[in-house]
Amino acid sequence: MNRTIISPSILSADFANLEKEVKAVKNAGAEWIHIDVMDGHFVPNITIGVPVVKSLRKVTDLILDTHLMIENPKEYIKPFAEAGSDILTFHYEACADSVSDIISRIKDAGKRSGISIKPKTDAREIIPFLDKVDLVLIMTVEPGFGGQEFMHDCAMKIPVIRENAPENLIIQVDGGINNITSKICTSLGADSLVAGSYIFGHKDYELAVKSLR
Numbered sequence: 083m084n085r086t087i088i089s090p091s092i093l094s095a096d097f098a099n100l101e102k103e104v105k106a107v108k109n110a111g112a113e114w115i116h117i118d119v120m121d122g123h124f125v126p127n128i129t130i131g132v133p134v135v136k137s138l139r140k141v142t143d144l145i146l147d148t149h150l151m152i153e154n155p156k157e158y159i160k161p162f163a164e165a166g167s168d169i170l171t172f173h174y175e176a177c178a179d180s181v182s183d184i185i186s187r188i189k190d191a192g193k194r195s196g197i198s199i200k201p202k203t204d205a206r207e208i209i210p211f212l213d214k215v216d217l218v219l220i221m222t223v224e225p226g227f228g229g230q231e232f233m234h235d236c237a238m239k240i241p242v243i244r245e246n247a248p249e250n251l252i253i254q255v256d257g258g259i260n261n262i263t264s265k266i267c268t269s270l271g272a273d274s275l276v277a278g279s280y281i282f283g284h285k286d287y288e289l290a291v292k293s294l295r
């Protein structure tokens with residue numbers, strides 16, 4: 083089995099010191115950086131946009147794992163790709179009728195593609211796209227805010243995706259991940275864990291990252 087990919091969500095980092103925070107989680111052993119983009123429409127919160135990705139790209143070589151919680155993701159693939167995102171994950175609910183087109187746009191931009199589903203979306207709805215994407219992001223909280231409680235039912239989507247996916251598809255979970263819920267997800271077949279408040283709220287990031295594996 084491959085090593086679990088840890089992707090700290092900078093939503094819970096100190097925004098006044100992002101460069102320092104990103105370097106600290108890299109030193110702590112994290113492989114990716116999770117960037118939560120929210121537009122105040124698809125979700126009720128507003129967070130990070132293209133300029134922040136551009137700035138982060140200059141100060142880190144970690145994989146920039148970009149989670150687009152936005153309406154109309156199609157319009158934003160190119161700007162985020164050009165800013166330096168490595169993975170572009172969009173929400174199925176935001177574009178159910180144009181999923182294939184968006185995946186093609188991400189591929190054409192030379193980036194890895196991810197499709198994400200909210201807690202109320204049935205995992206079986208995205209089965210037709212599993213051989214077209216690099217990653218599936220299963221939300222284990224309602225998207226919009228950090229620090230929410232893990233929804234156990236959502237983790238049961240992991241085996242549904244795994245059973246229907248090509249072997250190299252990365253299954254990622256996001257929301258309420260800590261040293262206990264991480265084990266539930268990896269034992270069900272998750273390859274990548276997003277964690278925000280657990281890592282950035284810990285006084286020792288290295289210990290936090292280690293305890294997730």
Ligand code: DX5
Nearest residue numbers: 091225226228229258278279
């Ligand atoms: C929620 C975001 C998450 C969030 C996770 O909408 O997609 O990435 O930052 O935060 P925690 O790990 O605190 O639940």
Ligand code: ZN
Nearest residue numbers: 118149256276
């Ligand atoms: Zn996220």
